[in-house]
Amino acid sequence: MRHEPAPPDRESSRPFDHQPRTRLVFGVNSIDRLGELAREFGKSILLVTDPGLVAAGHVEQAQRSLKSAGLRVTIFDKARENPTTKCVDACVAVAKAANIDTIIGLGGGSSMDTAKGCNFLLTNGGRMQDYCGVGKATKPMLPLIAIPTTAGTGSECQSAALIADERTHQKMACLDSKAAARIAILDPALTLSQPPRVTACTGIDAIAHAVETAVTKNRNPLSSMYSREAFKLCVTSFPEVLRNPNDLEARGRMLLGAALSGLAIENSMLGAAHAAANPLTAHYGIVHGQAVGMMLPAVVRFNGANKIARHAYAELASAPEIACVSEGHEPALEALIGRLEELLNLAKIPRSLADCGVERSAISKLAQEAARQWTAAFNPRSVSKDDFVKLYETAF
Numbered sequence: 001m002r003h004e005p006a007p008p009d010r011e012s013s014r015p016f017d018h019q020p021r022t023r024l025v026f027g028v029n030s031i032d033r034l035g036e037l038a039r040e041f042g043k044s045i046l047l048v049t050d051p052g053l054v055a056a057g058h059v060e061q062a063q064r065s066l067k068s069a070g071l072r073v074t075i076f077d078k079a080r081e082n083p084t085t086k087c088v089d090a091c092v093a094v095a096k097a098a099n100i101d102t103i104i105g106l107g108g109g110s111s112m113d114t115a116k117g118c119n120f121l122l123t124n125g126g127r128m129q130d131y132c133g134v135g136k137a138t139k140p141m142l143p144l145i146a147i148p149t150t151a152g153t154g155s156e157c158q159s160a161a162l163i164a165d166e167r168t169h170q171k172m173a174c175l176d177s178k179a180a181a182r183i184a185i186l187d188p189a190l191t192l193s194q195p196p197r198v199t200a201c202t203g204i205d206a207i208a209h210a211v212e213t214a215v216t217k218n219r220n221p222l223s224s225m226y227s228r229e230a231f232k233l234c235v236t237s238f239p240e241v242l243r244n245p246n247d248l249e250a251r252g253r254m255l256l257g258a259a260l261s262g263l264a265i266e267n268s269m270l271g272a273a274h275a276a277a278n279p280l281t282a283h284y285g286i287v288h289g290q291a292v293g294m295m296l297p298a299v300v301r302f303n304g305a306n307k308i309a310r311h312a313y314a315e316l317a318s319a320p321e322i323a324c325v326s327e328g329h330e331p332a333l334e335a336l337i338g339r340l341e342e343l344l345n346l347a348k349i350p351r352s353l354a355d356c357g358v359e360r361s362a363i364s365k366l367a368q369e370a371a372r373q374w375t376a377a378f379n380p381r382s383v384s385k386d387d388f389v390k391l392y393e394t395a396f
């Protein structure tokens with residue numbers, strides 16, 4: 001067996017400042033503890049969710065637990081995919097009228113982002129645009145409990161609210177440590193109600209989070225630990241949840257993997273696949289997880305030309321034993337890309353941008369927007385507009 005030496009490892013000594021902010025409560029039916037947990041914070045609750053979760057019965061289940069703890073509940077059930085500033089404003093109006101002291105986000109990333117966005121405006125005033133960037137809120141926020149019903153965004157473990165501008169549909173990342181959930185309830189039973197396509201797209205997103213965070217310029221020993229564990233959990237359980245959607249144990253591993261990916265993002269940010277995906281969602285309405293998945297193999301190959309990133313990918317691929325670092329970084333990179341492509345096919349994610357209505361003539365404009373995305377700055381290789389043109393062409 002030949003041994004390929006690891007390149008100089010700056011990651012192992014990179015400084016970081018990590019304060020775990022979110023208490024994680026994991027387990028089947030842990031949502032039944034919601035009342036007991038929320039009672040620690042206040043008496044009047046705003047529950048932010050969407051109509052699908054009302055129909056699935058999850059809102060009623062949450063309400064029952066809150067009411068039996070003697071809490072008053074106001075429901076905002078109009079969160080929608082890729083929530084916009086308008087959606088957040090509507091939520092704030094409901095929260096103000098009800099004079100609430102605690103917020104719960106129940107649902108996918110959209111519900112949790114809307115809840116966080118509402119918390120910014122309710123406590124700090126102004127409009128969402130004022131908080132685009134890092135640490136712009138000056139006043140404390142209300143306690144937030146996040147309850148994901150998809151295994152994907154990891155928003156429950158992040159302090160960022162992703163809200164799109166109502167007019168331009170460009171996503172604004174509003175990061176503030178005060179916006180992080182105090183508690184995340186990770187109940188695998190809630191994820192059984194996901195439609196198959198949601199399971200597929202959010203699962204690919206969670207996997208992409210593990211892959212992107214594993215190589216960013218910001219990564220550190222702690223984020224790498226989260227990335228690797230998240231990747232191991234998701235890569236092994238994703239095919240299982242696609243095959244048997246009622247496999248509660250596999251659902252639990254996916255949910256935990258997605259949350260750990262969220263913790264990795266909190267520490268290391270994301271990369272070029274997310275930067276390339278956002279304009280596809282903004283202009284063509286391509287679902288986030290699908291857009292990220294379509295760009296991911298090309299981005300991994302692009303980054304893999306960098307020796308240090310290639311080694312980090314090899315280590316990532318070794319976590320679920322897709323490859324073995326000691327057998328060389330190049331074969332490990334190829335094995336990783338091969339496995340990602342297999343998973344995309346299993347998830348029935350279209351593999352060509354052309355099949356999703358993207359016009360070749362739009363590539364230049366998309367690339368320009370991708371290069372301006374905040375996450376592009378954290379990619380291990382710097383990515384210019386021309387690089388994004390090539391990445392889109394590869395995925396075309």
Ligand SMILES: [Zn+2]
Pocket residue numbers: 153205208209274288292
């Ligand atoms: Zn994502």
